[in-house]
Amino acid sequence: MDPSSLAKLLSPEGWALVNALPPYDEDRAMALATRLRAEGVDPDLAAAALTQSRLRAKARAKLGAFADGMLFTPDGVEQATRLVVAALHARRYLAAGVTKVADLTSGIGADALAFAGVGLQVLATDVDEATAALATVNLRAFPEAEVRHADGLTLDLHAEGVDGVYADPARRTRGGKRIFDPAAYAPPLDAVWALRAQVPALGIKVGPGVPHAGLPADAETQWVSVDGDVVEAGLWFGPLAPAGPGRSALVLRSTAGTGQGDGATAPGTVGRTLRTGPDDVDLVPDVGAVGGYLYEPDGAVVRAGLVAHAAAELGGRLVDRTIAYVTTDSPADAPRPGEAALATGYRVLDVMPFNLKKLKAYLRERGVGSLTVKKRGTAVTPEQLRAQLALSGDAAATVVLTRVDGRQHVLVVEPLGA
Structure with a gap:
């Protein structure tokens, strides 16, 4: 965001306008822009306000109602931590006895918002002046939070009274390309890791594709999923x-609540953590024939390399040593109240070697016109x-394309509870 647009938005007229706009509707945006110009609103201010309206609508999925009082950049929305995850970050620092957190790469302030919201003192920095200004606006309701336009790595952490550090290094180029080399993060991951010598309570958000090789041996690395x-x-x-x-893998699922009345509960989140220590990460899973049920471990479990541990939790075995599908002969235990499922379950209806002609005949005989295709370990695209199947009919089906004992198979399944 350029400084002139930000200045206009922060003027009394601009702030009133952006907060008075109706909920963003892509189909009506052009008509609304035309109306604002006809009413004499400065064209640059109108454009900036409409952009904020669009970004607020997009950010609502991550930040809920907080988004309606915040200002954003497109990159800021993309990189912002979801509020439910940021709240868990904040709880880690509280539980560790931290009193003041330095957020070295605050962006638009999503994590700093969660830190301040639980009563932690926060010193937030960002190297981009406009982004730091937006974070200042977004944290205006929290006297516990101070925002500076600065390079967080230059802070004198002890002099600032900081006893906890958090960083979310930029993992994309200015052109938007994803960066996979941790040394090319901004700031570089090694430079942030080194801060633990000054402040042991250090947390770093990284991309879920971070390779296992080279992860620091003294860290808990946790992959987090939200609704899959x-x-x-x-x-x-x-x-x-x-x-x-x-x-470790943290699996979070949204809950819809239980309706109205005295026993009603509000929408919320349930979670489940699957964890392993440095001495047992190489658990060797059982591998065997496809049973009556198939389970697809959550992506966080797969990324964390804990599929074998999930199989043990589910009381099952892998269909192939290289594939993240677990099979059981009887249904796995349902999650306990307040816990999320580590895997999505299916009832297995049929198993057959992959053969396009035979699969086509199988589906035609059953009148399948709508097909959900899941796959792992195959080059076939859904x-x-x-x-190629030329489906027709009123029935629906789900098939899983995968390897079973090294060979391509088709599993016809239905979701548990269907």
Whole structure:
């Protein structure tokens, strides 16, 4: 965001306008822009306000109602931590006894918002002046939070009274390309890791694709998913990793609540953590024939390399040593109240070697016109397969394309509870 647009938005007229706009509707945006110009609103201000309206609507999925009082950049929305995950970050620091957190790469302030919201003192910095200004606006309701336009790595942490550090290094180029080399993060990952010598309570958000090779041996590396979407990996050091070093997966699922009345509950989130220490990460799973049930481990479990541990939890075995599908002969135990499932379950209806002609005949006999295709360990694309099958009919089916004992198979399944 350029400084002139920000200045206009922060004027009394601009702030009133952006907060008075109706909920963003892409189909009506052009008509609304035309109306604002006809009413004499400065064209640049109108454009900036409409952009904020659009970004607020997009950010609501991550930040809920907080988004309606915040200002954003497109990159800021993309990189912002979901509020439910940021709240868990904040709880780590509280549980570790931290009182003041330095957020070295605050962006638009999503994590700093969660830190301040639980009563932690926060010193937030960003190297981009406009982004730091937006964070200042977004944290205006929290006297516990101070925002500076600065390079967080230059802070004198001890002089600032900081006893906890958090960083979310930029993992994309200015052109938007994803960066996979941790040395090319901004700031470089090694430079942030080194801060644990000054402040042991160090947390770093990294991309979920971070390779296992080279992960620091003294960190808990936790992959997090929200409703099946793997959103981040986090490196937690010292008192922020009370269970000790190792790898873990945190699976979060949204709940819809239980309706109205005295026993009603509000929408919320349930979770489940699967964890392993440095001495047992090489658990060797059982491998065997496809049973009556198939389970697809959550993406965070897969990314954390804990599929064998999930199989043990589910009381099952892998269909192939290289594939993240677990099979059981009877249904796995349902999650306990307040816990999320580590895997999505299916009832297995049929198993057959992959043969396009036979699969086409199988589906035609059953009148299948709508096909859900899941796959692991095969080069076949769902779109290409559907085109080749030339489906017609009123029935729906789900198939899993995968390897079973090294050979391509088709598993016809139905979701548990269907």
